[in-house]
Amino acid sequence: YSENEEDYIPAERLTKGALMGEGEFASVYKGTYLNKNGELLNVAIKILHNEQMEMNRGAFLSEAQVMMKLNHHCVVKLIGLSQGPSLLMVQELVPLGSILQYIDNNRDRMNPNYEFKIWAAQIACGMQYLEENRFVHRDLAARNILLASQVQAKISDFGLSRALGTGHEYYKALAGGKWPLKWYAPESYNYGQFSHKSDVWSFGVTIWEIYAFGATPYGEMKGSEAIALIDAGERLEQPAECPDHIFAMIRQCWESRPEDRPSFNELVDFFNSDSDYMNIRELL
Numbered sequence: 001y002s003e004n005e006e007d008y009i010p011a012e013r014l015t016k017g018a019l020m021g022e023g024e025f026a027s028v029y030k031g032t033y034l035n036k037n038g039e040l041l042n043v044a045i046k047i048l049h050n051e052q053m054e055m056n057r058g059a060f061l062s063e064a065q066v067m068m069k070l071n072h073h074c075v076v077k078l079i080g081l082s083q084g085p086s087l088l089m090v091q092e093l094v095p096l097g098s099i100l101q102y103i104d105n106n107r108d109r110m111n112p113n114y115e116f117k118i119w120a121a122q123i124a125c126g127m128q129y130l131e132e133n134r135f136v137h138r139d140l141a142a143r144n145i146l147l148a149s150q151v152q153a154k155i156s157d158f159g160l161s162r163a164l165g166t167g168h169e170y171y172k173a174l175a176g177g178k179w180p181l182k183w184y185a186p187e188s189y190n191y192g193q194f195s196h197k198s199d200v201w202s203f204g205v206t207i208w209e210i211y212a213f214g215a216t217p218y219g220e221m222k223g224s225e226a227i228a229l230i231d232a233g234e235r236l237e238q239p240a241e242c243p244d245h246i247f248a249m250i251r252q253c254w255e256s257r258p259e260d261r262p263s264f265n266e267l268v269d270f271f272n273s274d275s276d277y278m279n280i281r282e283l284l
């Protein structure tokens, strides 16, 4: 992100409202933004925790840099940055918030053949867009999916994402830090290799979480115990509400060899076309 002051949203154009969510690094408030055209927009204002400021300012700015370049209805949009007493990220407001919270609140009203299917198609679609733009997300998980409506899921949290340079199949990095091992492909936790195909593995875990109504993958197990299971050839079990043909596709996302996993193009086609199910394209 540019250090040029004119690129920052003036603080007086922002109004901070209620606290919506609290992450490890940041607090997220509901708010409004009066843009240059005089339009008042509802936004999410993400404020980096003060104690994290010095350490994570760089990470925050690089997340912003990634998000600024992206523009897709299945990816949370970054509107801009602002410098108050602390650094603020102004994002598109995704009104229903976290998908995990939504599933929990609407447990009895969920229809796996309706919402779950639509969300899976949209997450695949957003990931296909990221792949086209050579972005590897590296932290795709249900906790990073937000809902704009009952039928619009959006991918967020680009804190760990990286652009792939041309000619490099993998982005290599795995040093220190707390890693979401239960979402990682074997080549990621073994060799620090991240690619669109390792994102496909995480996509499988994300869709598993949705069909499992927000259950935690591998339950109480530690990350290190979960990867031992994977190395032994075991995989997450089929959630009770997950149809066989969908689980078969999820299982393919967990093939040991990255090249044996489906592509996001194939996943978009699969979740968009399903003859035993109403035509979701017409509903979108």
Ligand code: ATP
Residues within 6 Å of the ligand: 020, 021, 022, 023, 024, 025, 026, 027, 028, 044, 076, 091, 092, 093, 094, 095, 097, 098, 143, 146, 156, 157, 159
């Ligand atoms: P983490 O701890 O995963 O690194 P973080 O500190 O970066 O996260 P987020 O997870 O991005 O914080 O945000 C915390 C919560 O705020 C989310 O779970 C969600 O409920 C809410 N939230 C974040 N962004 C938005 C948004 N654009 N619109 C609506 N709600 C949001």
